[in-house]
Amino acid sequence: MNNQKNSLKFIALSGTTDVTENLYVYESGNDMMIVDCGVGFPDLEMPGVELVLPDFSYIIRNKNKLRGILLSQGHDDHVGALPFLLKEVNAPIWCTPIVTEFLKVKFKDYRVRNYHINTFNPDKDVFNIGPFRINPFRVTHSVPDTVGFAIDTSQGRIFHVAEHKMDQTSVDGMSFDIPKAKSLAAQGNILCLMSDCLGSNEPGFTPSGVGIEENMFKIIKDSRQAVYMTAISSSIGRFQQMINVAQRVGRKVVLVGRSVQSKIEIAYNLGYLKYLPNQIIDFKEAEEFRPNQIMYIIAGCYGQIGSSVYRLAFDEHDRVKINPGDTFIFSADPGPAYSKESEDLIVDQLTDKGVDVHYYDLNEGLHVSGHGGQEDIKELFKIVKPKYFIPTGGTIRYMLSYEKLVVSLGNRRENVFRLKPGESVVFENGNAARGEKIPVKEVLVHGYGIGDIGKVVLEDRTILGKEGVVVVGIEIDQNGRLLGQPETVSRGFVFEQKYGEVLTEASKALAEAMKRNRLNDKSSIKAEVIKFLEKYFYDKTRRRPMILPVVVKI
Secondary structure (H helix, E strand, O other): OHHHHHOEEEEEEEOOOOOOOOEEEEEEOOEEEEEEEOOEOOOOOOOOOOEEEOOOHHHHHOHHHEEEEEOOOOOHHHHOOHHHHOOOOOOOEEEOHHHHHHHHHHHHHOOOOOOOEEEOOOOOOOEEEOOEEEEEEEOEOOOOOOEEEEEEEOOEEEEEEOOOEOOOOOOOOOOOOHHHHHHHHOOOOOOEEEEEOOOOOOOOOOOOOOOHHHHHHHHHOOOOOOEEEEOOOOOHHHHHHHHHHHHHOOOEEEEEOHHHHHHHHHHHHHOOOOOOOOOEEOHHHHOOOOHHHEEEEEOOOOOOOOOHHHHHHOOOOOOOOOOOOOEEEEOOOOOOOOHHHHHHHHHHHHHHOOOEEEOHHHOOOOOOOOOOOHHHHHHHHHHHOOOEEEEEOOOHHHHHHHHHHHHHOOOOHHHEOOOOOOEEEEEEOOEEEEOOOOOOOOEEEEOOEEOOOOHHHHHHHHHHHHHOEEEEEEEEOOOOOEOOOOEEEEEOOOOHHHHHHHHHHHHHHHHHHHHHOOOOOHHHHHHHHHHHHHHHHHHHHOOOOEEEEEEEEO
16 A cells, blocks of 8 residues: 555646647645646637647546646646636646746736746756655746756656757757756666657757847848738747847837737846837837838737737738738747648738748748757757656657657667556556556637537537538428428528529428428438438538428427
């Protein structure tokens, strides 16, 4: 019984077969700790869905064990689900200064009031979350104050490095603290490394972003009209480069979009971002300057519907308008799943307007990944020298490539655990084995609804979007006999003025079929109507509209 108490369970509730929704659980006896709590984003088969949440069911069932939530960085795929979790559980949070300020804004937006944040300094602080002792250390990523953790557990020391690259020239001045990581690993016998696998197919080291500033300067130094730039709203180092370039070419900066405005203000107040007091101006002040004296830093780099970039491209923004001859720079590659389609749409829209657009496919050195390549990953392996490995933050193919990197350095393939959502590893007496699988599902957010739509609803939405709907009105008498002819109305199926005969002939054919198959109860009639018309329309049009029968007894 005592051995079971002292065993350690690691559960990947999500964040292993996708690059988002990072949520990991450490459990030992009657104590539990969460590392990261991120959102996912809808794919093309999720019409109307705004966010995808991890499944919190296991945490809620065991909330009496929860001692705290530990956060590695400030991107939404690591912290964005916290407002939803905190509505179900009450647990203290540990994070770095910039993440603290990001969360305060987010919690205010979501009206989360009952929370407690412990802000730590990764250069010197050591702290406990229940029985887990945490030694943080800085790592390089695309948002400042990103950290890795050396976690002392009942079974030994574990390293958890959610995302990293080994860059020693980080533009935000917060490079990977290699000496501290080596010191924390120097005790030897590191039990396990949980780390980022997203760059495991990329040869070499991920390059530094230092050169991006000069590449931006070369593009805009001769621009004679307004300049627009966009990046991920938490890419503080990239915003510093944009502001530096604006100062070099004598342009004032206008911030467009609340996410960009709030995050730049937070970074400035913390001293993570620097600019002259009169460098950034508001819309009203901008009216006093010519377009060639202004640079706009605008939110919505992935072209999300409703974002500032999207509204600008489609002339829907109420504060700023783009014109032919303006310059637009995307300093972000499509990241989340399916973001390329939306970003491509914006690039085409801007290009069609006569805007000089600089984007990912042109390979002009305007973006570098925040994730390490193969050599960054192997360097981390060499520093930590763990017995076991768990890849996180990628997909199945990246996990396999990560495993191959582990083996290439002389480690055993059996010591790599590629986990799917809900799967776990149990550590006991210095050894690791697969544990039980926790049932998990995707939780979809749509408006005020959380988890109230599922696969069936999404399938219906997809059919409606692709194939349309046909509503069939049917009147029957008390004996189930058809009165008159069924009436059909379609939306999104066929253009009725041109193809109305398809609907007319379908009504006639349905009437004949109903006369042959005398059914009395409404449910049987509806089922028969759906079956008949689905086949009829497919035979005639090779389409499968949704059929909605309305049966009225007279």
